[in-house]
Amino acid sequence: xxxxxxxxxxxxxxxxxxxxxxxxxxxxxxxxxxxxxxxxxxxxxxxxxxxxxxxxxxxxxxxxxxxxxxxxxxxxxxxxxxxxxxxxxxxxxxxxxxxxxxxxxxxxxxxxxxxxxxxxxxxxxxxxxxxxxxxxxxxxxxxxxxxxxxxxxxxxxxxxxxxxxxxxxxxxxxxxxxxxxxxxxxxxxxxxxxxxxxxxxxxxxxxxxxxxxxxxxxxxxxxxxxxxx
Numbered sequence: 001x002x003x004x005x006x007x008x009x010x011x012x013x014x015x016x017x018x019x020x021x022x023x024x025x026x027x028x029x030x031x032x033x034x035x036x037x038x039x040x041x042x043x044x045x046x047x048x049x050x051x052x053x054x055x056x057x058x059x060x061x062x063x064x065x066x067x068x069x070x071x072x073x074x075x076x077x078x079x080x081x082x083x084x085x086x087x088x089x090x091x092x093x094x095x096x097x098x099x100x101x102x103x104x105x106x107x108x109x110x111x112x113x114x115x116x117x118x119x120x121x122x123x124x125x126x127x128x129x130x131x132x133x134x135x136x137x138x139x140x141x142x143x144x145x146x147x148x149x150x151x152x153x154x155x156x157x158x159x160x161x162x163x164x165x166x167x168x169x170x171x172x173x174x175x176x177x178x179x180x181x182x183x184x185x186x187x188x189x190x191x192x193x194x195x196x197x198x199x200x201x202x203x204x205x206x207x208x209x210x211x212x213x214x215x216x217x218x219x220x221x222x223x224x225x226x227x228x229x
Contacts, residue, residue, distance in 0.1 A: 001029035002219040007080045009073060011035040011063050011120055012090030014042040017139065017187065020211035021087055026054035028215055030085065033059040033076035035069075035120075055080075063090045063116030066123075073123045083127040085218050088117040088138040091157070098152040106153045113157035121168060129175045135218050136172075138165045139210075140183040140228075162228075169227070178225035180217045184210045 008025045012018040014036035022032045026049055034049070036042045038060035049056035057079055059072035077083055091113040094105050117138060128134030143151050144158025162181060169179035188204045217226050 003085075003215075004029035006030045006084040007033070007076060007082050008085035008087060008218070009033045009035060009059065009076050009083060009120070009124060010087040010089055011116060014039075014045045017184075017207040017210055018087075018089045019045050019048075020207035021089060021214050022049055022054075022056065023052075024208070024211040024215040025085065025087075025218065026052070026056065028219060030218075031055035031080055033057050033072065033079070035059045035061050035063065035072045035090070037062055063119060064111045066119050069116075069119040070123045073120070073127070077127055082131060083124060084131075084133065085135045085137070086120060086124045086128070087214060088120055088136070088161075090116045090120075091139065093154055095150040095154065097150055101153050106156075109153045109157045110160070113154070114160045117161055118164065121164075125168075125172065125177070128177045129172060132176050133222065134172075134177040136165070136168070136177065136179045137214050137217055138162075138179070138181045139214075140181045142183055142185050145183055166227070169225070173225075176222065178222075180226045180229065182210065182213055182217065182229045 003025060008030045010018050010022050010032055013022050013034035022034055026032055034046055034056060042058050046056045046058045059075045061068035061072040063069055138161055140161055141158040143155050144162055165179050165181055184205055186204050188206055213229055220226060
C-alpha cells in the first residue's frame with residue numbers, strides 16, 4: 001500500500017492501458033479518478049475497480065475540451081480533498097504515409113495525444129503546486145523517440161509531448177513536483193492487431209507491464225525523479 005491516502009487522476013482510463021494503470025495504482029492503495037468520455041465503458045471500468053475493493057470514481061470528460069477537463073479535475077479534488085498523481089494517458093494511434101494523411105487525422109492525433117495532455121496539466125498542476133508535492137507521468141511511445149514509417153502524425157504528437165513535459169519538470173521542481181515520461185514499445189492493446197508468432201511476442205509488451213512501470217515511477221522515494229523510462 002505504498003500509495004495509501006494518495007489520489008490519482010488518469011486520463012483515458014476506461015479501457016486498455018489506462019484501466020491497467022488504474023488497477024496498478026489502486027493495488028498500491030491509491031484512490032483513482034478515471035477520466036474518459038462518459039458512457040457505459042467508463043461506468044463499467046469504475047465498477048470493476050470498485051468490485052476489487054478500490055476507491056474509484058468516474059470523471060467524465062473529453063480531454064480535448066477544456067471546460068470538461070477542468071470539471072474532471074475539480075471532481076477528483078472535491079471527492080478526496082487532494083490530488084497527488086496525474087497520468088497523461090489518453091491518446092490514439094492512426095498510421096499512414098504523410099502524403100496519405102488527412103487533415104482530420106492530423107488534427108485528431110494532435111488534439112487527443114498532445115492538447116489533451118496540455119489541458120490536464122494546466123488544470124491539475126495548481127493543486128500539486130499548492131500542496132508542494134506530486135507526480136506527473138506522461139505516456140509517451142517508442143514512436144516519440146525514433147522515427148517510423150507511416151507514423152508522421154503520431155510521431156508529431158508523441159515527440160511533441162516530451163519537450164513540454166521536460167520544460168514543465170523544470171518549472172515545478174521547486175515545488176517538489178516531479179515529472180516522468182514512460183515510453184512503451186509496441187503494445188498489445190485492443191486498438192491494434194498483433195500477429196502472435198513467437199518473434200512478434202518478443203517485441204510486444206502487455207498493458208499490465210507498462211502499468212507496473214508507471215506504478216514504479218509513482219512509488220519511488222519523493223526525492224527521486226525518473227525522467228524517461
